[in-house]
Amino acid sequence: MAKNKTVFFCQECGYESAKWMGQCPSCKNWNTFVEEIKTAGTAKHTDSKSMQVPTSLFMVTSENTPRIGTGYEELDRVLGGGIVPGSLVLVGGDPGIGKSTLLLQVCRTLVNENYNVLYASGEESLQQIKMRAERLGGFEKDMQLICDTDLDTIENAIVKTSPKAVIIDSIQTMSAASVTSAAGSVSQVREVTGRLMQIAKMNNIAIFVVGHVTKDGMVAGPRTLEHMVDTVLYFEGERSSVYRILRGVKNRFGSTNEIGVFEMKGLGLSEVSNPSEVMLSGRPEDASGTVVLCSVEGTRPLLAEIQALVSFTNFNIPRRTAVGIDFNRVNLLMAVLEKRAGIQMGNCDAYVNLTGGLRLSEPAIDLAIVAALVSSFRNTVIMSDTVIFGEVGLAGEVRGVSMAEQRAKEAARLGFKKCIMPQANVDKIKNFKDIELIGVSNIEEMITLLNR
Ligand code: TYD
Numbered sequence: 463m464a465k466n467k468t469v470f471f472c473q474e475c476g477y478e479s480a481k482w483m484g485q486c487p488s489c490k491n492w493n494t495f496v497e498e499i500k501t502a503g504t505a506k507h508t509d510s511k512s513m514q515v516p517t518s519l520f521m522v523t524s525e526n527t528p529r530i531g532t533g534y535e536e537l538d539r540v541l542g543g544g545i546v547p548g549s550l551v552l553v554g555g556d557p558g559i560g561k562s563t564l565l566l567q568v569c570r571t572l573v574n575e576n577y578n579v580l581y582a583s584g585e586e587s588l589q590q591i592k593m594r595a596e597r598l599g600g601f602e603k604d605m606q607l608i609c610d611t612d613l614d615t616i617e618n619a620i621v622k623t624s625p626k627a628v629i630i631d632s633i634q635t636m637s638a639a640s641v642t643s644a645a646g647s648v649s650q651v652r653e654v655t656g657r658l659m660q661i662a663k664m665n666n667i668a669i670f671v672v673g674h675v676t677k678d679g680m681v682a683g684p685r686t687l688e689h690m691v692d693t694v695l696y697f698e699g700e701r702s703s704v705y706r707i708l709r710g711v712k713n714r715f716g717s718t719n720e721i722g723v724f725e726m727k728g729l730g731l732s733e734v735s736n737p738s739e740v741m742l743s744g745r746p747e748d749a750s751g752t753v754v755l756c757s758v759e760g761t762r763p764l765l766a767e768i769q770a771l772v773s774f775t776n777f778n779i780p781r782r783t784a785v786g787i788d789f790n791r792v793n794l795l796m797a798v799l800e801k802r803a804g805i806q807m808g809n810c811d812a813y814v815n816l817t818g819g820l821r822l823s824e825p826a827i828d829l830a831i832v833a834a835l836v837s838s839f840r841n842t843v844i845m846s847d848t849v850i851f852g853e854v855g856l857a858g859e860v861r862g863v864s865m866a867e868q869r870a871k872e873a874a875r876l877g878f879k880k881c882i883m884p885q886a887n888v889d890k891i892k893n894f895k896d897i898e899l900i901g902v903s904n905i906e907e908m909i910t911l912l913n914r
């Protein structure tokens with residue numbers, strides 16, 4: 463007979479331990495351990511799989527899996543070209559950001575193209591889903607709904623309706639009877655995800671799973687969830703603003719770090735196909751401390767505005783804040799400015815802000831941050847027709863970045879006249895007339911350019 467064993471799981475990262483601990487040795491969070499019952503002695507796999515022999519690489523026929531369009535180019539790009547049948551996609555994001563809305567809109571496209579779709583909700587009633595569908599409008603064909611939190615019921619429904627796509631809203635509300643702990647706990651979330659993965663692969667169904675995000679931006683429950691699924695998408699953005707950014711952080715069927723930009727309207731989410739324009743709208747043209755930068759997200763260049771405010775402080779410890787970019791990167795760049803360019807900002811507060819609710823972590827935005835800091839410190843305005851990008855090293859050198867030509871092209875497309883960029887990149891670009899390329903090889907060169 464199978465014996466039950468008590469184990470302790472870290473709620474944040476899924477670390478497993480035989481005894482309770484105050485601090486998780488893996489993710490260092492405090493008070494995250496919960497007790498759960500684990501059934502020992504799981505069934506051994508004794509099927510025909512153990513008889514399989516290896517196949518040679520040359521014998522495997524490559525076939526292009528057909529993708530199903532979602533009706534939204536922004537979403538298709540993040541998914542790597544559309545929905546892959548048999549894949550499990552996790553959609554994470556804060557409550558109220560629009561996960562259910564987006565997935566219902568995807569359902570609408572699929573049913574209108576004659577695909578069978580099942581929407582399983584553990585959070586909302588049939589009437590609530592109906593109301594949302596009516597608000598969105600445009601449903602020409604029927605779709606199947608089920609409001610239940612029991613995985614077996616949902617599995618039965620899948621077998622009965624044999625859909626092409628299934629939406630599970632949300633993973634934290636679903637529970638499998640084989641696990642005794644409460645819905646949303648580490649072992650439940652793991653078990654349910656594992657079962658869903660099996661269902662997806664065996665029946666060739668695309669399954670979208672909604673996951674809630676905790677305060678610090680993780681999908682609630684174990685981080686192991688991210689390892690289990692094929693694709694992880696995050697819905698980001700300030701809830702107060704209408705723009706939402708869908709970011710791919712893991713994708714077994716395409717490149718990661720692609721972003722899709724959406725706008726929340728009265729009739730659901732609509733895509734924004736020209737995000738650079740959106741990010742730059744309302745930009746002050748004659749203020750100091752503001753710079754336009756160009757970052758590459760996945761395969762697409764994106765222009766955005768970075769603002770800095772550097773002001774003298776009477777306190778001993780100056781305040782530093784960074785919104786949308788890495789705080790430590792700002793401190794590092796300020797140290798480089800002090801040491802390599804002799805600009806003393808040690809007695810100044812510094813606030814750096816990336817506008818538009820965007821979050822960027824690419825080093826290619828360094829040079830623009832430096833320019834914004836210097837511009838605010840000296841109170842000089844940077845020409846509004848200039849785009850700046852480049853990575854800054856600790857020696858104050860400006861290093862080349864990837865996809866420089868695409869970045870410059872995007873700047874030219876939006877009517878910018880000058881591009882301050884790494885000299886190493888300028889040397890490689892030939893016959894480029896759309897925009898004036900100004901190469902710099904260290905931050906001092908750039909600062910002299912800004913003084914003109
Ligand atoms: P929802 O999809 O329910 O969020 P999630 O599933 O991520 O929790 O989104 C709800 C928000 O979106 C809610 O605040 C209302 C707003 N909304 C609109 O502005 N327009 C619409 O057409 C819809 C359906 C929702």
Ligand code: MG
Nearest residue numbers: 561562585631
């Ligand atoms: Mg929802």
